Amino acid sequence: MSRPDGRAPDELRPVEFITDFVRSATGSVLIEQGETRVICTASAVENVPRWMAGQGRGWVTAEYGMLPASTGDRKQRDVTKGRPTAHRRESSA
Numbered sequence: 001m002s003r004p005d006g007r008a009p010d011e012l013r014p015v016e017f018i019t020d021f022v023r024s025a026t027g028s029v030l031i032e033q034g035e036t037r038v039i040c041t042a043s044a045v046e047n048v049p050r051w052m053a054g055q056g057r058g059w060v061t062a063e064y065g066m067l068p069a070s071t072g073d074r075k076q077r078d079v080t081k082g083r084p085t086a087h088r089r090e091s092s093a
Contacts, residue, residue, distance in 0.1 A: 005034075 002008060013034035022028035025041035048059040 003011075005013075007013065016032045018030040018032070020028060021030040021039060022041050026044045027042040029040050031038045031040065047053075048055075048057070052059060
């Protein structure tokens with residue numbers, strides 16, 4: 001039995017990586033797998049929060065978000081719910 005797109009039940013959709021997708025970012029990639037598309041970007045700065053300065057450690061911040069209508073029914077943006085969407089983690093430099 002095959003899927004509507006002709007793949008076998010145990011066959012994954014092809015994956016494509018398009019690098020440097022966002023010109024203004026330090027690094028970026030568009031990942032495509034079937035009709036699913038994900039944009040990942042990275043930026044770099046040479047400073048850390050003041051309370052962390054001089055400790056020889058780094059600071060990583062990550063954010064995740066889905067655009068409205070990305071789920072079929074309109075999805076509410078997290079920021080409209082008053083919840084922070086950023087997750088922070090310390091790392092060794």
